[in-house]
Amino acid sequence: MLNVQEFIDACRECGLNVTYQRILIYKSLVKTKTHPTAEEIYHEVKAEYPSISLATVYKTLETLAEHDLISKVTPLHDLARYDGDTEQHHHLVCLKCRKIIDIHEEALNNLKVPKETGFKIEGYRIQFEGLCRQCALEDDPNWEETSAKSNEDTTFCGK
Numbered sequence: 509m510l511n512v513q514e515f516i517d518a519c520r521e522c523g524l525n526v527t528y529q530r531i532l533i534y535k536s537l538v539k540t541k542t543h544p545t546a547e548e549i550y551h552e553v554k555a556e557y558p559s560i561s562l563a564t565v566y567k568t569l570e571t572l573a574e575h576d577l578i579s580k581v582t583p584l585h586d587l588a589r590y591d592g593d594t595e596q597h598h599h600l601v602c603l604k605c606r607k608i609i610d611i612h613e614e615a616l617n618n619l620k621v622p623k624e625t626g627f628k629i630e631g632y633r634i635q636f637e638g639l640c641r642q643c644a645l646e647d648d649p650n651w652e653e654t655s656a657k658s659n660e661d662t663t664f665c666g667k
């Protein structure tokens with residue numbers, strides 16, 4: 509994640525114009541961990557920049573994603589969701605409330621695929637699908653006790 513000055517420098521390196529709108533959109537994305545939609549960012553940026561349009565926000569996010577200044581999380585979601593964190597990390601996706609939770613876990617960053625695929629891997633992101641804690645508890649109030657027994661050696665988990 510870049511600070512504002514680094515973001516400005518990175519834009520210039522990619523040949524992108526640095527506009528006040530772009531900075532506002534970037535700032536609004538990187539300060540949250542919710543992986544918001546363009547519309548959510550739009551509502552937030554609008555408070556500070558009332559004349560901005562949803563189309564501009566959407567186009568800006570797409571441009572930033574094309575240049576790897578942010579990333580996009582789309583699978584399982586009807587609307588693109590954006591991520592200001594471009595470090596390698598993985599996601600827990602709740603199938604019920606569509607929440608996306610980050611997992612930064614070194615052990616997941618060093619997976620190998622079988623050599624015979626001949627595939628040159630440039631990166632990957634793991635998406636765990638299931639229910640977040642709140643949704644799991646709504647489904648089954650005893651969920652935590654059951655899962656504590658069956659998953660005793662799970663070393664990572666979201667909130």
Ligand SMILES: [Zn+2]
Nearest residue numbers: 602605640643
């Ligand atoms: Zn959920």
Ligand SMILES: [Zn+2]
Nearest residue numbers: 591593597610
């Ligand atoms: Zn993320």
